[in-house]
Amino acid sequence: MSYVLGRLVGDALALALYLAPTILAARRHKRSLLLISLLDVLLGWTLLGWIAALIWAFLPDRKGAGGQ
Numbered sequence: 151m152s153y154v155l156g157r158l159v160g161d162a163l164a165l166a167l168y169l170a171p172t173i174l175a176a177r178r179h180k181r182s183l184l185l186i187s188l189l190d191v192l193l194g195w196t197l198l199g200w201i202a203a204l205i206w207a208f209l210p211d212r213k214g215a216g217g218q
Contacts, residue, residue: 168194171203181211 166173171194175186186203193199 168200171200171207174204175207178207180207182206 169190171190172183172187175183180186186206189199189206190203194203
C-alpha cells in the first residue's frame, strides 16, 4: 500500500513540476496562458521548450497598442 501511495505522490509531484510554467502563468493571470500551456505541454519534454515556457511565464505582459 505504501508503494502505491509513494508512487502517486511522486507522479503528482513530477506532473506539477512538468506543468510549472502553466501553473505559474495561470497564477500570474497571463494573457498568453493558452499559448504558454501549449508550449509547455507539447514541447516541454525537450527541456528547451520547458525553459522557454517558464521564461515566458515570468515575463510581464506587454502593454497593448495605445497604452491599453
